[in-house]
Amino acid sequence: MIDTGESRSVLITAGRVLALDGETPDARALLVVEGRIVATGRTRDLVSQAPAGCARVDAPGATVMPGLVDTHPHVLHFGGLTHHLVD
DSSP: OOOOTTOSEEEEEEEEEOOOSSSSOOEEEEEEETTEEEEEEOHHHHHHHSOTTOEEEEOTTOEEOTTOOOOSOHHHHHHHHHGGGOO
16 A cells, blocks of 8 residues: 555556556556546646645556456465476
8 A cells, every 4th residue: 555645646657557458558657536547648747637735656667557456366376386496
């Protein structure tokens, strides 16, 4: 969880945003207001859309995939069991 202090909105920048919906182009920033994704796009565009007091998280090199939640971690368990097999 990202601590955004008192802000109810957050702008995540400097990463790669992949919506993976087949329609939305890859982006460099993501704006969340009141717990909902309201925009993806270029950082400069979303900075101008962000509400006053919006928290900002710079995530250079990170990939953000909104909506992807893996609460059933088979891959993690498999990796833990077979890590000694990887050269």
